[in-house]
Amino acid sequence: MLPGPPPGSAPGPRRRPVGAVDLTPAPGTVPPPPGGYRVPARYGYGYPETPAETTTRLRPVRPRQRWRTTAAAACAVLGLGLIGGAATGAWLTGDSSAGAARSPYSTARGAWHSVPVDTLFPRTLQGRGAGPGGTDRTWTRLAVAADSACADGLDPLLGTTLRPVGCERLVRATYTDATRSAVTTVGLVFAEADAPGMQALRTRFTEQRLGARKDLMPRTYAPEGTLAASFGDEQRASWTVSPLTEIPVVVLAVSGFADGRPVTDPQPASDAVAPDATTDIAQAGLGHEAKGIADRVERGLRRAVADLTEQPE
Numbered sequence: 001m002l003p004g005p006p007p008g009s010a011p012g013p014r015r016r017p018v019g020a021v022d023l024t025p026a027p028g029t030v031p032p033p034p035g036g037y038r039v040p041a042r043y044g045y046g047y048p049e050t051p052a053e054t055t056t057r058l059r060p061v062r063p064r065q066r067w068r069t070t071a072a073a074a075c076a077v078l079g080l081g082l083i084g085g086a087a088t089g090a091w092l093t094g095d096s097s098a099g100a101a102r103s104p105y106s107t108a109r110g111a112w113h114s115v116p117v118d119t120l121f122p123r124t125l126q127g128r129g130a131g132p133g134g135t136d137r138t139w140t141r142l143a144v145a146a147d148s149a150c151a152d153g154l155d156p157l158l159g160t161t162l163r164p165v166g167c168e169r170l171v172r173a174t175y176t177d178a179t180r181s182a183v184t185t186v187g188l189v190f191a192e193a194d195a196p197g198m199q200a201l202r203t204r205f206t207e208q209r210l211g212a213r214k215d216l217m218p219r220t221y222a223p224e225g226t227l228a229a230s231f232g233d234e235q236r237a238s239w240t241v242s243p244l245t246e247i248p249v250v251v252l253a254v255s256g257f258a259d260g261r262p263v264t265d266p267q268p269a270s271d272a273v274a275p276d277a278t279t280d281i282a283q284a285g286l287g288h289e290a291k292g293i294a295d296r297v298e299r300g301l302r303r304a305v306a307d308l309t310e311q312p313e
Contacts, residue, residue, distance in 0.1 A: 166192030
């Protein structure tokens with residue numbers, strides 16, 4: 001038996017029996033409502049349950065059925081297969097619903113009105129190494145003709161030669177060189193034919209040397225009030241006619257002396273640019289004028305068509 005407190009000492013706190021629970025409210029605690037809260041005694045005076053907590057019932061969870069899982073997996077595999085097959089087919093055929101690329105042929109046919117005139121016929125053309133002996137050339141545009149039908153801008157025989165490919169439109173411009181001693185008219189015939197038709201025309205020009213025939217020379221464009229005002233049929237000195245195959249266009253050019261002198265024996269540009277050519281036309285570089293301007297206008301048209309072709313429809 002433990003000894004009790006010494007005589008005369010103050011009484012200490014009263015000890016609870018072992019296993020007893022103190023249910024005395026803490027100082028400042030709000031007393032419970034009549035009947036008390038429906039919470040376990042070990043949580044003390046907690047917050048009352050909200051109506052949602054007392055009325056909401058959990059929905060019973062049904063046991064997972066194996067056949068539904070298998071069906072969902074099969075549908076997923078089938079869907080991925082269909083998507084993959086469609087993507088592969090579009091990649092192989094080069095087609096896509098997001099925006100198929102335009103055809104160069106369909107794009108080029110409308111380039112005569114969709115491409116700015118300063119792109120088709122720049123105000124200034126630079127011809128590095130385009131002159132006789134590899135000299136540089138610079139050409140300045142004098143005027144641009146209004147677009148027309150081929151019958152209005154081509155000799156009848158040349159128009160007949162180009163008839164198999166059709167004629168959508170003809171556009172032309174006239175240039176002069178830096179010395180203002182030569183004038184050149186360059187033209188673009190926008191054809192209606194497809195690739196086989198243009199290839200057939202190109203083959204015919206190559207095999208029959210149609211580009212060297214004097215009766216198939218292009219006509220000049222002589223704008224009034226310019227250096228080329230006297231540039232007519234009798235002043236034609238050198239020329240080139242080139243059907244393209246990548247796009248439905250025929251590029252042509254004809255050059256002459258700026259002083260209006262007539263030429264009795266014109267020479268095709270393919271002959272006038274030869275290193276051993278000694279004619280007055282060759283020595284004056286008129287073959288280089290026709291070929292150089294035609295080449296650079298052709299390059300600009302190809303670039304413009306390529307840019308338009310890359311744009312989705």
